[in-house]
Amino acid sequence: MADRFSRNLGAALRRDPLGAVLLALVGALVLLCLLAPVVTRTDPTATDFARMLMPPSTGNWLGTDDFGRDVFARLLFGGRTSLAVAAVAVVIVMGIGVVVGIAAGYFGGVVDLVLGKLIDVLLAFPRLVLAIAVAALMGGGITSLIVAISAVAWPAYARILRAFTLQVANEGYVQAARTLGTPVWRILGGHVALNLIGPILVLAMLDLGNLILAISALSFLGLGVAPPAPEWGAMLNEGRALMEIAPWMVVAPGMAIFLVVLSANYFADIARDSTEGRAVHGPRDWIAWRRPRAAPAPPLPAAATAPLLAFEGVTVDVVDPRSPYCGRRILHGVGLSVGPRECVGLIGESGSGKSTLAMLAMGLTRPPLALTGGTVRLSGRDTAAWRWDDWRRVRGCHVGLVNQDPLSALNPVLTIGEQIGEAMAAHDAVPPDARPARLREVVDEVGLPASVVGRYPHELSGGMRQRVVIAMAIVNRPALLIADEPTTALDVSTQRRILDLIRDLGQHYGLGVLFVSHDLRVIARVADRVVILREGRVVETGATAAVFAVPREAYTRALMAAIPGQHRQPQVAEV
Amino acid sequence: MLSVEGLSKRYHGHDAVRDVSFRVAPGEIVGLVGASGSGKSTIARCILGLERPDAGRVRYGDADLVTREGRRGARRAIQVVFQDPRSSLNPRWTVRRILSEPLETWVGREAAAARTARLHALLGQVTLSTDLLARYPHELSTGQCQRLCVARALACGPSLLVLDEPLSALDVSVQARMLAMLRALHAAGGPSYLLITHDFAVVREICHRVLVLDSGRIVETGPVAQVLDRPSHAVTRALLLDALPLPFQTTPAAEPLSDHPVPNLHDATAGAPSP
Numbered sequence: 079m080a081d082r083f084s085r086n087l088g089a090a091l092r093r094d095p096l097g098a099v100l101l102a103l104v105g106a107l108v109l110l111c112l113l114a115p116v117v118t119r120t121d122p123t124a125t126d127f128a129r130m131l132m133p134p135s136t137g138n139w140l141g142t143d144d145f146g147r148d149v150f151a152r153l154l155f156g157g158r159t160s161l162a163v164a165a166v167a168v169v170i171v172m173g174i175g176v177v178v179g180i181a182a183g184y185f186g187g188v189v190d191l192v193l194g195k196l197i198d199v200l201l202a203f204p205r206l207v208l209a210i211a212v213a214a215l216m217g218g219g220i221t222s223l224i225v226a227i228s229a230v231a232w233p234a235y236a237r238i239l240r241a242f243t244l245q246v247a248n249e250g251y252v253q254a255a256r257t258l259g260t261p262v263w264r265i266l267g268g269h270v271a272l273n274l275i276g277p278i279l280v281l282a283m284l285d286l287g288n289l290i291l292a293i294s295a296l297s298f299l300g301l302g303v304a305p306p307a308p309e310w311g312a313m314l315n316e317g318r319a320l321m322e323i324a325p326w327m328v329v330a331p332g333m334a335i336f337l338v339v340l341s342a343n344y345f346a347d348i349a350r351d352s353t354e355g356r357a358v359h360g361p362r363d364w365i366a367w368r369r370p371r372a373a374p375a376p377p378l379p380a381a382a383t384a385p386l387l388a389f390e391g392v393t394v395d396v397v398d399p400r401s402p403y404c405g406r407r408i409l410h411g412v413g414l415s416v417g418p419r420e421c422v423g424l425i426g427e428s429g430s431g432k433s434t435l436a437m438l439a440m441g442l443t444r445p446p447l448a449l450t451g452g453t454v455r456l457s458g459r460d461t462a463a464w465r466w467d468d469w470r471r472v473r474g475c476h477v478g479l480v481n482q483d484p485l486s487a488l489n490p491v492l493t494i495g496e497q498i499g500e501a502m503a504a505h506d507a508v509p510p511d512a513r514p515a516r517l518r519e520v521v522d523e524v525g526l527p528a529s530v531v532g533r534y535p536h537e538l539s540g541g542m543r544q545r546v547v548i549a550m551a552i553v554n555r556p557a558l559l560i561a562d563e564p565t566t567a568l569d570v571s572t573q574r575r576i577l578d579l580i581r582d583l584g585q586h587y588g589l590g591v592l593f594v595s596h597d598l599r600v601i602a603r604v605a606d607r608v609v610i611l612r613e614g615r616v617v618e619t620g621a622t623a624a625v626f627a628v629p630r631e632a633y634t635r636a637l638m639a640a641i642p643g644q645h646r647q648p649q650v651a652e653v
Numbered sequence: 654m655l656s657v658e659g660l661s662k663r664y665h666g667h668d669a670v671r672d673v674s675f676r677v678a679p680g681e682i683v684g685l686v687g688a689s690g691s692g693k694s695t696i697a698r699c700i701l702g703l704e705r706p707d708a709g710r711v712r713y714g715d716a717d718l719v720t721r722e723g724r725r726g727a728r729r730a731i732q733v734v735f736q737d738p739r740s741s742l743n744p745r746w747t748v749r750r751i752l753s754e755p756l757e758t759w760v761g762r763e764a765a766a767a768r769t770a771r772l773h774a775l776l777g778q779v780t781l782s783t784d785l786l787a788r789y790p791h792e793l794s795t796g797q798c799q800r801l802c803v804a805r806a807l808a809c810g811p812s813l814l815v816l817d818e819p820l821s822a823l824d825v826s827v828q829a830r831m832l833a834m835l836r837a838l839h840a841a842g843g844p845s846y847l848l849i850t851h852d853f854a855v856v857r858e859i860c861h862r863v864l865v866l867d868s869g870r871i872v873e874t875g876p877v878a879q880v881l882d883r884p885s886h887a888v889t890r891a892l893l894l895d896a897l898p899l900p901f902q903t904t905p906a907a908e909p910l911s912d913h914p915v916p917n918l919h920d921a922t923a924g925a926p927s928p
Contacts, residue, residue, distance in 0.1 A: 249740055250735045251740065254741050268743070273743070273745060570892060642828060644899065
């Protein structure tokens, strides 16, 4: 973990020069503050009324303030206080927040109730008022400043981290650790806290700026660092009234706070990504979408003689240089076509490239993958020149998608009617006044009762949810349906019914279906033709019955032999 | 060994499990079959102590698993492999640390060489390469992750392994090799299995006895051959009918399982991580 973190962090900083520059600037600033007595011999509190409000010069690099004090010296000495107090406060705030948040989230019950109420009470008071009260009770000085700030800042973090803990506590590895008999403290440290490190880092850095400003507010009220001792927030306040005649008084501490907060946030992002094992991929190249179109927009012909979907020598590579698999070929010149009323079964194991192929047909290929050769045709049209918006008009209208997990495909806060309505509203295929009727019709087509329209996804069973996803995919009467492992998450009975539904819909409405699965039994149930994909290459193709009756390739035979249920456990005589 | 008597559990006012009783004997492989929502996983969670039953007793030997003390005593003996191998492994831990977790609890401190030897032995039991120790879960294929979950469960030295849909997340060919591995492990004196699944084909391949569950109740129970070939209950018959048939003719599988060649579709040690 630590090794990987430092390795990733080093790589991230080399890739991202801005991060390295910001980090270097802050490092320099912190170093200057630490070495303040060496760097400048000027006493930051020495007043000299003869040199009031002098602009920056060789004698006073950042000018002087209204007491004639050197702003540079005050900035460096002030930074020692500001940064030290903020750092200590962040550690205390996050420490309490993490402990309370994890305890409330993991143990639940009475612990959660008591801590939750405490947090509620503390959050009910305005933060600053509470801090002033605490600081006033404790008297002035830096210790009371830290205590006051920490005391009011932790509840918000405890609450956020409690929510994250609830999520992590339900992960399989935490459940597994409980059954392994791992002691609670080790589960909390090794599993829960370790996986909260991302949010913890980001929250801590986000709050650094707030804390510096809170320190200044308390200092301003005379409850923190007492004047004339320098402190960044206090310097901002002193300079505020004189901003027009002596802007340097505000600019110097302002820039220092800005630099620290900006760098902390920027660094937090890089650090968080570095704790992840996988490379984090940003969204695809937005600029590429705005390139001028090479071909006119592609409204597809309603009835064409060409196949609905045709892949010709399609090659897909990992092209992102940041990916450790850069240069790996995912698809090697794959050819495949789907005609009207035809169901083509695409069989392959994990990593065979079958889902990559399905995504290509939807224009959803994402970094680090890219189409590097061959053509993808929809109803005979070459899609190479299509841009985001062209694909958007095709998806859900001419091509529908049903994927594996019906729960994650549905929005939990929308009713079924609203979700299907959304699919219609995205396209003009169904005129607005016909939409209510089409909604009722499509719900019936997928075999759901009409009452389902007003219900939410969590109220439905897995099979019903998958029917809703199918309804969304076919509501605009697409010509082509892509089904990517649509029954893998379902039990045998539901699986059979969903397969029959897809087959019947295909025959009844003349849909072309590309059905992706690793299960030969499933493919045999729905597909007219099969294409067997292995490591990005088509190894065998033909009519379903023919391929299974006389498999030509050894790989096909191996896949057939792997189906469970062909061999029996010998029965033990006496149990 | 494991005995469940009159187990009941309600969630949000509906009965997930109703008055379920069964036993698992030492060395036995018992299948627990039912549709989604029939209460299979709830029974598993009650056995594992992740859920407190509303009524009934779950005993393991002399230990009462419903009480905290009883669970503590039996914790080591009952281990679990969940359906989704990816979420069952801490993404921030290496394979070495994942496998060491139960060893730290149950074996305690030991010399580095002894620990490594133990880890190698565990990986060997699930036919994983020892080169994987320094890897992270996302660098392994799903099949490798599931084997790792089995190895972690075995590290405690359990006498009962609860397998909660251990094959559902895997490809058919990976399933076949996983089944072969589980069978070999059992043949080599490994733990009893309580195998939760909705796939009768898997039950036929590995189980001795099967319990059929419907709406939280056990509707049929008996030896695999009897229940699968001569089902007496309508629910069992419906489930069997819904199971998809083999898409081709096979010769009746009369040969002993140990001779059944498991197709090695790809090198077992080569990872196939998604990019």
